Amino acid sequence: MKFKTLIFLIVVIITTSCSFFKKADDRxxxxxxxxxxxxxxxxxxxxxxxxxxxxxxxxxxxxxxxxxxxxxxxxxxxxxxxEEKQATFNKLIEQYKNDLYTKAYIEALVKKNIDTTLANDEAETYYENNKEAFKLNEELIKFRYVHVDENIINFKAIKEKFQRFNLKDKKELDSISIQFKSFSLNDSIWIKVSQVMDKISVVNPENKDELLKKSNFLQLKDSLGVYLMQINNVLLRNETAPLEYVKPTIKQIVINKRKLELIRELEKDITKDAIKNKQFEIYN
Incomplete structure (x- = not known):
């Protein structure tokens, strides 16, 4: 009798202890x-x-x-x-979970170890070796423009400075740019003609060809004022895109190649380390 009572007390104590240490769900x-x-x-x-x-x-x-x-x-x-169907789904779920964890961990390792810099000579080498891949599928131009009220007091002076555009002219145009409805004086970068047409409504398919003439000056009117435009350089479809224009693309290509190489190295190293540390072994 005493033995049964002792067993009962032990069971009660164990059950109570488990309940005590079990984390309460207060949700x-x-x-x-x-x-x-x-x-x-x-x-x-x-x-x-x-x-x-x-x-x-x-x-x-x-x-x-x-x-x-x-x-x-x-x-x-x-x-x-x-049960067979459920087992198949459970395997897929487990594989998906593993893929998510693996991808997140690899991305973290790559981000920590990848070199994202691109030296100029590396970009130039890739560009020279792959020029055929950089043929343009649309026109590019280098140009500047200002949009001003047609009746602005100093229109003649603005036009003169805009066309001459020496260092002093550029500085003076910058200083009075608050008078312009819109403007872009940086004529050293390549821009898609389609972007110009989207931004400047007065440029349309009928006068688009005027944008594609090197060293051409345009003066076009709309209901809000006058556009002064100077085209410095032009590249047409199927011409080779300049390095400066495709350099961001080259950088992304090179970094993606580095990522793939780094991932392959990580996959090899993690397996080698696991074998060395006896975390991974294949049984015969």
Missing amino acids: IPIARVNEAYLYDDDIKDLITDATTKEDSVLLVQNSINRWATQQLFVDGAMLNLS
Whole structure:
């Protein structure tokens, strides 16, 4: 009798101890489907300070309904799908989880170790060896422009400075640029003609060819004023894009190649280290 009482007391103590050390789930359930619960923490990010009370109620209700519908389908699948089918899905889920973890870890390692600098000589070498890959599929120009009111007091002086455009002229035009409706005085960079046409509505398919003439000056009017445009240089379709224009693309290509090489090295090294540290072994 005493032995049975002792056993009973031990069981009670063990059960009580397990319950005591078990972390309490203090989350607040807001919905249940069979044995699954939806908690307030699961939907707290749906509502922001800017959300109205009416919208909040609607968002929460819709979210609960979507969760319940999905959970009911999942429960139905667990009851009706074959064990073989469920096993296949579980393998896919496990593989997807592994792929996510692997990708995140590799990306972190690559980010930490990759060299993202590109020396000029490296860019030039890649460019010279792959010029055929850099044929233009649209026109590029180097140009500057200002858009001013047609009746602006100093229009003649602005036009003169704009066309001559020495260092002093550029500085003076910069200093009065607040008078311009819009402008771009940096004529040392290549720009797509399509971008020019998108930005400057007065340029259209009918007068586009005027943009494609080197050293050409244009003066075009619209309902808001006058555009002064100076074309410095032109590159047409199928011509080779200049290095300065494609350098960002080359940099991305080179860095992507470095990433692939680094990933291959990481894959080899992690396996070698695991074998060396006896974390990985193949049984005969």
